[in-house]
Amino acid sequence: MKRMGVAVFVLPIFLLFAFFFLYPLIVLVVASFQRGGELTAGNYAQIITNPQYLHSLWNSLWLSLSVTLVALVLSAVLAFFLARHSFPGKTLYFTLLTFPISFPGVVVGFMIIILFGSTGILPMLSELLTGEKKLVFAYTIAGIFLAYLYFEIPRIVMTLYGAIKDFDQTLEEAARTIGATPWQAIRYVVLPTLYPIFLSAGALAFSTSMSAFGTAFTLANDFDILPILMYNEFTLNFNIEVASAIAVVIGLVCVGINLGYRVLVEKEGRS
Amino acid sequence: MQTAGKALVYVLVFLISALILSPLLFTVAGSFAVYWGADMYSAGVTLSWYAKVFEKFGHTIGFTLVLAFCTVLVNTVLGTMAGYWFYRWKSRWVFVLEExxxxxxxxPGIAIALALIQTYPAMRASGALMLVGHVIITFPLMFRTVLGTLRTKxxxxxxxxxxxxxxxxxxxxFHVIFPSIRGAILSGAVMxxxxxxxxxxxxxxxxxxLTVTLPIGLYEAYSTLRIELGSAYTTLFLAMAIPLMYLLHRLNQSSAFSRNGGV
Structure with a gap:
């Protein structure tokens, strides 16, 4: 009786998860192994063998990886700057800089259109100054890259800032006293200590980029990435089985990265 | 060498800030201009873009708010109950179920969405599937906040x-636990x-x-309508999101929030 009374608390959410999360995911995986009612791994084989699909997979991977690396460096600079300087209005500045973590991808895309679209601020500025409209690259790979930086930097800064602020500065000062340059102190003292948090921020940024859909979709161009390919297979080609296989691949990469970095950090913590 | 390094840091900080903040400023500025261009305000200032947004997309704002309120309501109940139960329950299965x-x-949200749409296509028309989807993807925010607070004290x-x-x-x-975790529930609700x-x-x-939400409306405005209208619509979104984000910073929850949500 006592057990029953307690189970009532948690039964609703388990039922909801079973029916609207776990079961649909099973349906998704089963669909991804089917083609015309037959059991097959053909949908997955297609992702690796079809040049267009392989191209999208490759694009997604290198875009996410390169954006993550660049964003990690830029965010580290920004986070160190914010943690080590105080100036009036810093809280407001920090709030505004991290505000984009609440933006849907479409808004991120629009921000890039505002800056680099065909009537964007910088193209208009270049037209005023040089008489020629330049810098219209919102709809190219450069625009996508900037858009991904736009949503990744605030997320990474958010993760890094607290850790850098809490870092025991006496260690860094000790290194400086024995003759290390500021850069050496950061390179050999601060970064080795903080590397788990960098790993965590990087893993988050990478999986966010891999599954990003709205951002690239707003900048609609011919740069193929997996989430857009998945959407096209689903809505344009009505090929729900291939779309499911792509969704499973994206999901596995994201969940795998998430688990992988935690295992890595825990292992490091034990040794 | 050192001054060069410092200068580089300042330049980078300036460029990152410009990338993130300047389009927000231009969006708000452009939403009040009669005409978007290099001579932005030469034709004057207007509120007509806002009027057009309300005329064309007013219903999306209402619908999104109702959807968000319902999601908060459901997850406040479910997340609090589950958090309380997990806190009390002693078993090695706790961690597996928590995960x-x-x-x-x-x-990823797109994978969950594709899974939901092919499993329950009949629930799509009423918007019920969207509500369920939102409840599922936002549940961890409430659950983990409540459970975290319970475990610290x-x-x-x-x-x-x-x-x-x-x-x-x-x-x-209701008389011992709830009064102590009200703050956590508020944080969870905002997130x-x-x-x-x-x-x-x-x-x-x-x-x-019939179930167009604000971000979907934004996408339609961006892809088919004028940039001034898109700016006004985006500014309305910002006006809703900025106070909430500020509240999250005050509640010290923006870091937890940043680990959620797709773009």
């Missing part, structure tokens, strides 16, 4: 104390609301012409 209930953070002693005095689980929950308000990826797979 399971946190899984929607890691699984010694509620067990209080709880057991009340139990020795003869209070049942329900009574203890759930924000995530639901800004969700695009899942909505884009699940919406119908």
């Amino acid at each position: 399971l209930l946190s899984l929607p953070i890691a699984v 010694d509620f067990r002693t209080l709880d057991e104390c009340a139990a020795t005095l003869g209070a049942g689980p329900m009574y203890r929950f 759930v609301f924000m995530l639901s308000l800004g969700e695009f990826n899942m909505n884009f797979f699940l919406y119908t012409p």
